[in-house]
Amino acid sequence: MSTCAHITQAQNPSPRTPEGCEECLATGGSWVHLRKCLSCGHVGCCDSSPGKHATAHFKEIDHPVVASFEPGENWRWCYLDNVIG
Template identity: 50%
Template sequence: MENPEICNHIQEIKNLKLAKELVCEECIKIGSDWVHLRTCQTCGTTLCCDQSAHAHMTNHYHKMHHPVVISAEPGEKWLWCYKDEVFADYQ
């Protein structure tokens, strides 16, 4: 993924961590629904997006400082770096 417009955090990812289950574990714990899911590329945790009521993945970033997520939604192939606010598609 060598591209000067893509941050180092994204460029360092060699193998994508995919969602093991298409659920937000934090939403399940509190009985909430979610809109979309994201999977952390540091630890593999899958949580809900910012459009969801609790924005668990953004909270995960602020707590754990894991910068890059991918969409866990079927058919979506993109990464987002919270730290650098950079978006990138992948094949």
């Protein structure tokens, strides 16, 4: 796995909506997999989901690193450097 400074310096905030994607929960949408923003704890759905809310959060807020919010998965993704860590 590659790494970058954004990933190594990322925090681990509490999830803002531990039960699922923040936007999908608000609108009644659905998701495939979840990602948690490591800057603010926003939980959004992955790009395979209809809403693609994790990427939309990055594009709007510019928080660079997300982690999988799926049980048993332990990886991080940096949108800025396009690397997994």
